[in-house]
Amino acid sequence: MRLPVMISGIALVAMIILGSLLSLLQGALDLPPTESLLALCDTLFGTHWSTLDDYQRVVVTELRLPRLLLSVFVGAMLAQCGAVMQGLFRNPLADPGIIGVSSGAAVGAIVAIAIFPASIGPLAVPVSAFVAGLLTTMLVYSLSRSKQGTSVLVLLLAGVAISAFAGATIGFISYFSNDEKLRQLSLWQMGSLAGASQVNLWLGFFTVVALAIAFQRRTSALNALVLGECEARYLGINVEGLKRQLIILVAVGVGISVAYAGIIGFIGLVVPHLVRLVTGPDHRSLIPLSALCGALLLLVADLMARLVVQPAELPVGLVTALLGAPFFLALLIQQRRQWN
Amino acid sequence: MLELTNLRSQHGKVPHLAVEQLRIETGMMVGVAGPNGSGKSTLLRAIGGDLPVTGDILFYKRSLRQWDPLDRARHLAALPQFSQIGFSFTADEIVAMGMIPLSLSRQEGRQQVAALMKDTDCHHLIGRAFPSLSGGEKQRVHLARVLLQLSQATQPPLLVLDEPTSAQDLKQQHRILALARSLCRQRGYAVIAVLHDLNHVLRYCDHCVLMKEGRLSAQGKPGDVLTQNPIEAHWEYRPQLVGHMESIPVFV
Numbered sequence: 001m002r003l004p005v006m007i008s009g010i011a012l013v014a015m016i017i018l019g020s021l022l023s024l025l026q027g028a029l030d031l032p033p034t035e036s037l038l039a040l041c042d043t044l045f046g047t048h049w050s051t052l053d054d055y056q057r058v059v060v061t062e063l064r065l066p067r068l069l070l071s072v073f074v075g076a077m078l079a080q081c082g083a084v085m086q087g088l089f090r091n092p093l094a095d096p097g098i099i100g101v102s103s104g105a106a107v108g109a110i111v112a113i114a115i116f117p118a119s120i121g122p123l124a125v126p127v128s129a130f131v132a133g134l135l136t137t138m139l140v141y142s143l144s145r146s147k148q149g150t151s152v153l154v155l156l157l158a159g160v161a162i163s164a165f166a167g168a169t170i171g172f173i174s175y176f177s178n179d180e181k182l183r184q185l186s187l188w189q190m191g192s193l194a195g196a197s198q199v200n201l202w203l204g205f206f207t208v209v210a211l212a213i214a215f216q217r218r219t220s221a222l223n224a225l226v227l228g229e230c231e232a233r234y235l236g237i238n239v240e241g242l243k244r245q246l247i248i249l250v251a252v253g254v255g256i257s258v259a260y261a262g263i264i265g266f267i268g269l270v271v272p273h274l275v276r277l278v279t280g281p282d283h284r285s286l287i288p289l290s291a292l293c294g295a296l297l298l299l300v301a302d303l304m305a306r307l308v309v310q311p312a313e314l315p316v317g318l319v320t321a322l323l324g325a326p327f328f329l330a331l332l333i334q335q336r337r338q339w340n
Numbered sequence: 341m342l343e344l345t346n347l348r349s350q351h352g353k354v355p356h357l358a359v360e361q362l363r364i365e366t367g368m369m370v371g372v373a374g375p376n377g378s379g380k381s382t383l384l385r386a387i388g389g390d391l392p393v394t395g396d397i398l399f400y401k402r403s404l405r406q407w408d409p410l411d412r413a414r415h416l417a418a419l420p421q422f423s424q425i426g427f428s429f430t431a432d433e434i435v436a437m438g439m440i441p442l443s444l445s446r447q448e449g450r451q452q453v454a455a456l457m458k459d460t461d462c463h464h465l466i467g468r469a470f471p472s473l474s475g476g477e478k479q480r481v482h483l484a485r486v487l488l489q490l491s492q493a494t495q496p497p498l499l500v501l502d503e504p505t506s507a508q509d510l511k512q513q514h515r516i517l518a519l520a521r522s523l524c525r526q527r528g529y530a531v532i533a534v535l536h537d538l539n540h541v542l543r544y545c546d547h548c549v550l551m552k553e554g555r556l557s558a559q560g561k562p563g564d565v566l567t568q569n570p571i572e573a574h575w576e577y578r579p580q581l582v583g584h585m586e587s588i589p590v591f592v
Contacts, residue, residue: 090425090426090427091426092426092427147392220440221440223437223440224437224440226425226426226427226429226437227420227423227425227434227437228420228423228424230385230388230390230420231418231420233388233389233390234388234390234413234416234417234418234486234489235413235437235438235440235441235489236409236410236411236412236413236414236440236441237409237440238409276427276428280428280429280430280433281427281428281429282429282433
């Protein structure tokens with residue numbers, strides 16, 4: 001049984017708003033809810049309603065708010081990229097990292113952490129992660145190209161091989177790092193949104209909007225691709241061009257997400273699955289709803305990461321993996337039943 | 341409408357397709373027959389522009405490569421022989437994908453989908469998950485999809501059918517071939533179909549193409565081409581002529 005797309009979309013937006021409120025009002029520092037909201041209004045509209053102290057305002061507007069926004073942007077990007085990759089590979093088990101972008105970005109980040117002193121780390125790490133992710137994707141993509149076009153199977157296998165190589169490189173660097181760097185390395189690999197207040201959120205906002213528009217223009221083509229590459233060509237789709245564009249867009253989206261927040265697994269894999277179960281596999285609705293659902297999921301995961309062990313916090317990548325892995329196994333078992 | 345000249349496709353040193361000349365006119369139903377591996381599907385792939393070939397493929401006097409992809413899609417569609425879809429689209433959603441190169445309102449689209457699914461006898465599959473259908477049902481759903489794809493053609497379109505009857509039961513085989521023939525007769529479509537049953541070629545086709553080892557070994561009116569000696573030369577099997585039905589020979 002499928003739910004109507006409109007209703008699902010509205011429900012997701014409502015839940016995102018609710019989650020955002022919770023995320024703004026909850027945290028290690030206990031603040032009165034109305035005052036916190038008034039403080040937010042003060043920042044947004046220049047009013048003077050709130051009676052909070054300055055340091056309390058900073059917690060709401062400069063710590064919780066940017067973090068909330070970043071979780072929404074990154075969640076939306078990862079989930080959309082996952083939906084697109086699954087469509088491109090015509091396989092519901094594909095993950096946005098399959099084209100090597102996450103593992104490449106991880107190598108880039110880890111090299112930057114190991115080489116550069118901590119003082120320029122906040123800038124060097126994301127830039128190096130993004131560049132290395134893009135370069136790795138280019139390498140994987142060019143390996144899969146031949147005269148007959150791009151082979152999706154070779155793309156997948158090259159992605160696996162390059163990821164294994166990247167894993168080895170990371171291990172190698174970790175082995176020769178000192179304890180302090182080692183902790184930094186492993187934390188980065190678990191993914192975290194804690195750096196939200198130090199990064200430029202406009203870049204994230206523009207990327208997520210641009211990606212959403214670019215993907216939305218290609219949803220019919222992705223639907224056609226589900227029929228098979230040959231059938232898509234008969235339907236007038238430029239399949240080679242489509243593949244190239246989608247791979248670049250996904251590499252940019254995942255690259256920026258990884259640069260912002262490190263490796264956050266399972267959002268890109270699980271969210272499109274979930275949306276397909278509820279509203280069906282049509283990419284015209286799958287991609288925008290995946291964006292909403294991914295935003296909601298990462299928002300909630302980050303809220304949990306902040307609240308569960310407060311005043312300390314967990315890396316959000318751990319939370320998504322902890323929630324995502326059993327959920328994914330449940331999906332697999334259910335699918336296996338269907339196949340039998 | 342379609343003219344192939346000196347078509348060649350090579351795989352290493354061995355040519356697996358070598359066609360000197362083939363012409364298909366509007367309103368014509370062409371049956372392609374030949375033993376397994378004789379290049380029938382390869383020929384259809386070449387016609388669809390899905391195979392790197394040397395030589396000319398002229399579609400309405402214009403090289404296939406020069407057609408705008410969407411305009412081409414509205415005039416040339418192919419029914420796939422096999423179909424594997426990893427996501428649980430419903431049968432009618434698959435048919436509706438035929439609208440991708442068209443400009444139809446949502447309402448018109450839905451009506452067309454329903455009408456074509458009736459024509460291809462799969463109307464009862466609306467709402468069913470495509471991966472759960474039988475092979476024959478999947479094939480008929482795809483047939484409805486490619487017919488939808490051709491529904492806005494400005495000139496009579498070409499329909500390429502790769503073994504449209506292979507997965508069908510007796511009734512559906514005849515329904516599909518009769519539907520294809522009526523599209524040729526009434527709306528000027530041209531159809532080129534790979535058929536294994538020579539009696540189908542004799543009964544439904546205007547033109548027969550026999551293939552062997554990648555070459556067009558014979559072509560002409562089905563009744564002239566499909567006689568006992570050439571059949572035996574191609575298939576190494578001598579069929580028995582059991583009689584005539586409305587002056588069409590029937591082989592067993």
